[in-house]
Amino acid sequence: MSHGSEEEWEEEDPGHIRTNWKSLFSFTTRKHLPILIAGSIFALSAGCVTPVLAVLLGNVFDDFISCGAGQSDADTLRSKIATNCLGMVGLGAAGWFLNSANIHDLQSATSQTLGLVLQYGCRSVASLILALVISWKLALVTLAGIPLFSSIIAYLSTRMKASITAQQVELTHVSKIANTAIASIDTVKCLNGQSFELKNFATRVELAAMHYLKQAWLNSIQIAIIRWMMFGMFVQGFCYGSSLARSGTLSAGNVITTFWACTAAAQSIEQVLPQMIVMEKGKVASVILKRMMRERAKDAIGSEVNGRVYPRRCDGDIEINNDLTPLHVSFSYPSQPETYVLNPSTFFFPAEETTFVIGKSGSGKSTLSQLLMRFYLPNSGQILIDGHSIESLDITWIRKNITLLEQRSVLFNDSVLQNIMFGRHGSDSISKRDMEDSIELAMLQNVIEGLPRGIDTSVGPDGSFLSGGQRQRVAIARARLPNTPILILDEPTSALDQTNRVAIMKISESDFVYILENGSIMQSGFRNELENRAGCEKYFSSTTKASFEENWNGKPGFYLDQLSAVYECPRGCTISAECREHNIISRPDFAPALLKQQTADILSRSGGMVESIEMVEMKDPVPKAHNRMHSISAQRLRRIQSTQSKHANRNKRKPSRQSSEKKKKHKPPSLPQIMGTIVPNLTSRQRVILLVGVSSALAHASATPIFSYCLSQLIGTFYAGGDSAHLAMKWSLAVLGVSCGDGISSFFMHYFLEFCAEAWMDTLRIKAFQRVLNQPRAWLEKDGNGAHRITSYLDQNGEDMRNLLGRFAGFVTVAAGIMAIAVIWSLIVCWKLTLVSLTCGPVIYAITRGFEQTNGRWERICNEANSVASEIFTETFSEIRTVRSLTLEHHFHRKQVDAVIACLKLGLKRAVYTGLLFGMVESTVIFASATIFYYGALLAVSEFSVNDVVQVFSLLLFSIGYAAQILSWIPQINTSREIAIRLLKLSRLSKVGSHEHRGSLTLTTLTPIKLNNVYFRYPSRQDTLVLRNVSLTVSQNSCTAIVGRSGSGKSTIASLLLALYESPESRGHKPTVMLGGRDIQLLHVPTLRSQISIVSQQPTISPGSIHANITYGIKPHAPMASMDSVRAAAKAAGIDELITPLPKGYWTVIGDGGIGLSGGQKQLVVIARALLRHPQILILDEATSSLDPAGAEVVRQTIQRLVSSRRDLTVIIITHAREMIEIADHVVVLDQGVVVEDGSFDVLAGRVGGKLYELMNDSPDGGA
Template sequence: MWTGERQSKKMKQIYFKSLLRMEIAYFERDDVTSGGLLTSVNKDTEDVQAVISEHMGYLIQDVVTVVSTFVLAFISHAILTLVILASMPLLLLSLAYTSRRASPLIVQERDIFVQAGNVLENALSAIKTIRAFNGEEKEEKKHQNYLQAANSVSSSLAWTYGLRSGLTQFLILSLFVQGFWFGATLVANKRLAPGEVLSVFYSAMLGLGVLKNILPRIVSIERGKNAVNSINILLEKVALMELEALRGFKLSKIEGNIEFNQVSFSYPSRPDTWVLRNIDLYIPAYQTTVFVGESGSGKSTITQLIQRLYEPEEGLIMLDGRELRILNISWLRQQIGVVSQEPVLFDDTIFANVAYGRADYWNTTMKEVEDACKLACIHDFIMELPQGYDTGLGDMGKKLSGGQRQRIAIARALIKDPAILILDEASSALDMTSDHMVQKALENCRKNRTTIVVTHQLKHIGDSDLVYVMNEGEIVESGTKSQLLDIKNGYYNKLSVDHSPNPKRRTPELDSINKRLNSHESQQICTTPTSLKAKRVSAMNFLSADLSLSPPPSATFSRKSWYFEDPMDMDMLQGSATAAFSKRNEINDNSTSINDIISYYEDNDDGVIIDVLVTNPDESKSENTEQQKFKFPIIKLIRETMDNKSFYYIGIIATVINGLVMPAFSFVLANLLNTYSIADKDKLMYESRKFALYVLLIAIINGISTHFKYYLLERASERWAVRLRHLGFGKVLRQPQSWFDKPENATGKVTTILTTDTESSKNLIGQFAGNIILGLISLFGGIIWAFAVGWQLTLVGFGLVPLLLIISELQGFILQKYEKSQKLATENAANSFYQTISSLRTVFSLAIEPAMENKFHSSLEKPYKIGVKKAFICGFTSGFLDSLSYLTKVVTFGYGAKLVSDGVYDLQTMLVVWTLVIFCTTSASQMLATIPYYAKSKQAIKTIDKIINLPVTSNTEGIKPNHIQGTIVFKDVKFSYPERPDTTVLNGLDLTIHQGQTVALVGRSGNGKSTVAALLQRIYEPTHGSIMLDYEDLKGLELRWLRENVGIVSQEPVLFDMTIAENISYGKDDATKEEIETVAKQVNLHEFILNLPNGYDTKLGSCGSQLSGGQKQRIAIARVLLIDPKILILDEATSALDTTNEAIVQETLSKVQKGRTTLVITHRLKSVKNSDKIALVEGGKILESGTHKELMTLRGEYFELVRSGNL
């Protein structure tokens, strides 16, 4: 088991490392997703670990035993041994046939479960979008389709293995039939003494008994073999890539001159669609080069080629006169800082997320991080948080708003002091205040480095910036801004519509801000900090640094470590500084590096690890109560969740029959062996034939019962596991959002529970239950029979059984404790795996593969150490139990011989009792050997039981009005997130939106705007006050009906790994092709889709990775337009669009807003000026409301926001 734990850890490390060496195109394949990879690594490593930990060791032991016993039998009498083994070729043929049939089924089953894992991961990571479009049932159905396919394959596999087991048991017992007859003949003809026959029989019987144990292990070994093959396939793909990654030059100095010479490119997932065509361009060093153009024109693709996330299919890309392909890829990415439109942050502290920007992140000091954050205008916000830079950001940084995430990403890019800075819509998520701040900060950062900007906001283009205008993958114009503006009817002039500066917006307040920016007087707007002014070290020195993960003494800072007990979103982070946080053990060492912090957060789980998915924190207070609660959960769970129980009950009956075979065979065998002592030849032959026929009959019964035992129990348990997975997925989909916000319910952890734990659970009622019943029937049946024949020897033979049971119970109790801790630690490691793999594009861009490897390796240490302790306990107890089994045989045989010599027993009685004792205690020992796996299954069932019993509220309960007008009233609404009841996000908010009105919510980030939208969708419920729709309380309305009538387009839209048509029609299953095309035309996407090789049937990949940000947002808008909601929520709905498409989409939205109630959340003045009402949200309340004209006349806070350019 120790070796199995070590190899499992090693395999996960290799698997993880291999994925980090794969090119990004591999992860854009339709059959590769984060959830599928997580399912694959869990299943493959478990299969291999089972082989190494249990089956391989026993297999070697059993093979040695079989060979040794057969050798002894041959030495005793070769001919008799050959006769006994005459049917062995049939056994081998049956094994070969079933193995050949089972192998493709194993691969097929694995692939189906991986695809089912993809569905799980996609659904859980996009739960808000699924809820918004009532997609729970659709996701359930999709998942169930895969599970039904898996059921069919598993049933065929169970029949095949059942057939193998039945034939094996029949052939092994039937081997004795011809052996008994031939042995009797030899004894009758005086050619062999009875003792010699007995010696051959006992040797062969021992070998064949062990052989029965070998064959079931082959099933697990075959699964392990297929698992190793799947991993080897991945390793073979990685081998060449890893060699390529290690090769290449590292320039001693970078100027930053970049050239594209006749570059053409198409994405590997769409090879027939050219994204770039014959691109020629020059990006001069130490200057800013800007790429503009419509969404999908290829701007972001150019930045990805520069990072070598992809390789061009034609042409060359040069850096300072060297072809990009010949440069070391890791070194290259370390010289580039990237801020993308949708920045990805990691589930770590703010300090760690910023420090990851540096290649030598372990050397990062607090001052360097603070300086970078000051430069990105996020320092003051961080310092307002109770834990400051030690604040955990949650899964994908979801505790921050979009703007806050983007500023953290900017700080991460700046801290490395890159030679090349890429800003891909770097300020698209910022409000006007932050935008002004960040743009001025970025102007300072652009000095003395090559800067590449991708933007739709032409106002950010400087007079001296080189501008390339792109259209459909080609450079159509280039030059400075003034040069391009001189081209009449040019592309740039077309894009510049609505982007020309408005002189009226120049105000004294705005001038004041600019003066402060230039004079560096503001603490929020800072010049380049001293630590970032240092001369850039040479690339060779930069890379020659010690890459060990142990922190150098110089990288020190002093602070306390905190963590969030539960997630919060952006509004909660901006809430009161008295928010309830749980303080972790303080790090008292004043010389603590980031590496220490990472290790601390991963390894020190005291008081943090809660039983997974516990909804009531008080449950963990009493371990005894929990033990009592789950003492017999299996009976309740089977009764409530198992369908087709008849299969299982018939399988139990077959198991009982199979359990009676061993005592019956022992009795017949003893009588048969006793016949050799008969002196009369005819009687000897008659008795031998009679008992040989009994053995044949028992062999037939054994074969049939074994087959149906295996097939029926395995089929029933597989169906049960699939049903548990289906029911659990359904329960999870219907949990409130606050449940998903908890860290113990992160996507990676829940995916692992629903895949791995259900697989472990089935073993308890499948073959494990079969073995337990078989062992108990054999044990008690043998005891009763043996007592009836000879009670004295029986008492001695079974006298050690109570000791066996006591030791086994103690072993199970200890292992249960370890199993729980290991399970939780394993889930944390699985979540670490998932978070990294789902963020690989960011990992590659930052070149932090070593950091992610170290983090994942650290997460594997805890489950490994617990596994080693389990291995020691299992090894000790198993060895002790085996020794007691052998001791039983010796004592029983010795005492039986004494009883025969004393005349108490005759030889027949002694042989019958002894044989029964030996066979029954052997069965009991085999049963007890499964205890370690029982502990694992039991712990898995506890978790699944909690999932299955999660409370849910039906989304079809409540009032379902016949029609909707759309009048919305928020009355004295107060709201605190369930996990932070003391932090008030909305504080007595009053807002009325009349039927057909468009109301815009404006204000600084974190004041409750997005919370209002979430409450309107009933993602959360208000803690006080009421929300009325057409004067009906929202709580009393049917949830499904409500969401059918409320459509939302968010700032970061979520698309699914489906076709374009399926994504657009996600909220309307009966949508026609004409309807889908109509809404696509409305958002100016139809022509683009038609130009794709597969048109509307084009798969988008995971999270819509095949599209640009603007294209994704337009599909999301089309999706909402198709369901034609009566209430529309637009949360920065056009932030990712270029000027042309924004104008088209805005015109469409203006049309569809007529006659429906619309809530707009935005930072753009032009998006709110024409609203019927504008509400300024401040401190969780409506501070001001009215039309734009009214609010400007009021000359209040809104007026100041507009005058200062912050709106």
């Protein structure tokens, strides 16, 4: 989601980014230097090929001019031409080798772009040196205008930097918008926010385009100046050169060599310019990355500077400001230094005892846990662990001896087994007993049994779907495994059902409690003292019925789901007798023998236990005082080959389905097909501009043959009799006219084509983003459709697609035009020589085609490898806090390094295969030139005049040279083509094929709600039945509670009612899902969602103001978007009192770049957003699980008030909290996807032996 106004985004000042050539090598290491140096030498050597060719060409033209003037005979001409042609063949072979080594070595260290810049730069310098050596006077006269033009070009380059940086900033925002919207697609769809996201996305894309077009304008001016300079310099040069030739100072060959060298220098500068934009972007990106790393290092001085103390053991005593400390601990987040979230306070957490820290949302509870984990350091005061200052302790030691279990359960993209193993802090072996106890403690047996591959099923973002409660169970199992002396539980059971909450832990009467309010300790003491103390009662009563707890289990107690606890578990997980009585963590013998056998079976089937789990090779952090289990190698947990589970059978069937899907994949579009999408995606005005751009390209193409003709006439003046000086001036002025026209046409070609390319790419970008937002939830769950991968196709990576039209198409058009004009002209002048020249075409085409296909194949392979490395990086840093708390930095670093090494190896292979063909393509022009010159010599002495042969030479050489320039860009063309294929694939996604676009019926009322014999499987998990024959009815203006254990299918029903998934086909005569008496498949989905509000378990907040978050999806001028309506909704949700005191009130920015909110505060904002819409149906999916008792009570009273008023509101409560269940008229109990009970709350709660009674009365002590 992204809905902040533009002012709410944090902008960067482009003027502060300064780059130089060193910036390009900021991340070059010593290991890269040998390859970089070798590649640079080869690139520079390859640049010297053209100057040597200029010498040979000068000799060739000198021989022809001598023959034309009658100074040599035919035999002499053939002999000299043969010698020079052999030299060209040798030069071509050298060019082949040097260019092959050039691309091979340079791609390994940097990129082809740097190699081309070095090669063209060296060619330019070497050509200038050659021209100065032969005739410094003629060279200086010819190049007299270069200093002026160069200064203009340099000035224009400096003007581009600000636009490049500004464009990068906008593209970063484009990436954020796309990634956030796709990652939180459920919220976007439920709130009909697709149009809002699309508008914000399109706005940022347009701003990025505006900055790019500024670059294109300046770059087009540069190229036009170069073209004008390149042709125009012949005016003064040839006039002066012809006079030197007539006076005998220089030979005609030396004049031609000097001119050719000057031309090569100018062409090389022109070829460097397009690469310079790419280089400049690379330098800017390098500086930005370097700045980020520098700022991160600066921030780390306070929080990540590692201490050197590494104690042998950890007892678990934590003292926050003991008697020797003069200052109390206080803390404010770096992003809000003026706001203290923890005021001066003193805490003491003794070892082997349980301590609770409770308070409202935002009172500072989670901040305390983050300080203990050393994510931050306090502003003042001191934290001691076993008497050691936390600043002096080794960070790894701290995090290996403290386990943090947070409210938000983070699972990595790996198997269930590996995710649990991550809790072992890098150990390469585990105790089988430890693993069994962890699984049993978290009650994961049934969850694992229901997964497609059992414990080896992937459960990360791209893996199988798990409910919030099931994810928390895996996290709890992970937290249990390390058995650390200190365990911090920060609202860890909010997603679990009542049974599992009680089973995991419960506070006892003799536990010590700190009560926080607004960052300060309000009260502290044992619970049995505090609950009778004035002002503390509200923290120890979660419902209006004081005796409700006793009604459930017959004894006093307080459930942890109403607390945020800092819980310290002593070594070996042994605690006092009072705690042991109510805490399953301390009871490894709690699970029955049957469950232990079930867990052992699960582990025995695990293919992931064959080898030791590869994580981090580290030493054991501290010797454990009580290690009751003998560690065994994971090898001993090897899967029993003779026992094959049903999950293994399922896994065997998957490859066949995948292979069949691969066969059905359509062939990717070819380059012509991609180019064919340009015109349909442009407006009428843009099509006119495209036509002008193509016409300019054709005009630009005609300039080269005309120039070649004029040049041949100038060469003819060297041996022409009569007034040769007048002829030289005449043709020199003709060249000046050609240069002016060529410069103008070149400017229009480049700018107009870049303009249309940007419009084409942006249209496809916006269309692709729109189509992605329109896809059903099931599509986004498929492999390869993750948020990060799709975002990469839409942001910076998509930029390369523009080059197909903006850069390459223009040059290909010019090359084709030049070749067509040159061939036709040459056929008219000397058809035999032209036909011989054309015979080289098939050979050149075959080599070029082979290079293109080889490079394209390796481009695809390397892109896939790059995507894998990028996804690892994103996963690591998006969950960096969990990575650090589990000390997995080395594991993910190793994983990233392995992925990068794989990319490097593929890159090296690509360089070897494509390098040979690249060198061959570059050298074909020289081989072809040798053939043309040799046969031209034969014709010049027999059938055609020397003037005709020289004219054909001039036409074909310039044309072939330009075509060779295009061929050198094939690698970049293939890169752009691959990116274009991906973006086109997204833009061609079905617009109305989803079930969300089939219905058109709108209803005034959506109730009653009926589910008829629903059988449902998630599309990504076809082998798991989530709902089994579910039938239920929700009456109009009623309140229905849907309860059940985690993973029983409760949230799935909510997803079906919101049409996030297509309702299953009916097995009878009635539709499976009916709203208002009509089949949900017939309803207009946007209208349906506008009449339903949902508050999910995980609140979704995006960068923007509080007002923008609450009004998300509502039109700005709608009555509901008014401040009065927003405040009324916020008051109903109980968050108005938090927002009003803020400096900017409801316009305060939250999320990325704004103030931070606690999990409970975020949930209140989401509840206010739901209430603002005045829905017909309100779905609360664990809406109060993240809230403190006071906040939960406010929401409960609000819902109860809404239900009591019966004002056209139907409420569905998906919950584990008994106080929320109590307000429901009707209760539906689910168990493993089946409705097992259905009736009123009072009846079901009092039915001894019933499922609801069992859920509410289950506890470790009860053994139910």
